[in-house]
Amino acid sequence: xxxxxxxxxxxxxxxxxxxxxxxxxxxxxxxxxxxxxxxxxxxxxxxxxxxxxxxxxxxxxxxxxxxxxxxxxxxxxxxxxxxxxxxxxxxxxxxxxxxxxxxxxxxxxxxxxxxxxxxxxxxxxxxxxxxxxxxxxxxxxxxxxxxxxxxxxxxxxxxxxxxxxxxxxxxxxxxxxxxxxxxxx
Numbered sequence: 625x626x627x628x629x630x631x632x633x634x635x636x637x638x639x640x641x642x643x644x645x646x647x648x649x650x651x652x653x654x655x656x657x658x659x660x661x662x663x664x665x666x667x668x669x670x671x672x673x674x675x676x677x678x679x680x681x682x683x684x685x686x687x688x689x690x691x692x693x694x695x696x697x698x699x700x701x702x703x704x705x706x707x708x709x710x711x712x713x714x715x716x717x718x719x720x721x722x723x724x725x726x727x728x729x730x731x732x733x734x735x736x737x738x739x740x741x742x743x744x745x746x747x748x749x750x751x752x753x754x755x756x757x758x759x760x761x762x763x764x765x766x767x768x769x770x771x772x773x774x775x776x777x778x779x780x781x782x783x784x785x786x787x788x789x790x791x792x793x794x795x796x797x798x799x800x801x802x803x804x805x806x807x808x809x
Contacts, residue, residue: 625656626798629692633699633710640769645698672712701733723754726796729761739763
């Protein structure tokens with residue numbers, strides 16, 4: 625199957641966004657994909673804020689993007705836009721870092737007022753970076769994501785169903801892409 629880079633753009637160590645992504649990573653792995661998780665908050669702040677394109681961590685992340693056939697981009701929405709942390713990373717990547725890739729945009733936030741942020745803030749950036757196919761993404765309300773005391777993630781039923789559908793659509797797009805590449809090779 626495909627190699628998927630799963631990117632969390634949340635600055636929080638207790639991020640609902642990151643936990644949701646890791647939950648979806650398991651679904652993709654169960655479907656046969658190799659999933660590489662990336663929490664942008666673990667990258668050196670000086671490299672991100674100083675726009676250090678040559679920093680070894682930035683070079684390594686750029687190589688992960690190059691290696692991946694699919695990319696899941698998850699971000700909390702702040703003031704109707706994706707996180708500044710995610711923006712810092714995307715600004716350091718090559719202009720066409722998503723060229724030829726299938727991308728699944730996901731977002732979390734406190735209000736349905738931010739639901740269009742995927743289409744009006746995130747999708748244009750992903751498109752400008754050359755994404756071959758941006759599958760329809762999903763916005764999940766913070767209140768629909770809870771963590772039990774034992775650390776188990778629970779997603780409200782309606783959101784869980786929608787997330788499973790968009791994740792499966794992404795997986796199918798990846799499977800179709802790898803089949804076409806194999807046939808062409």
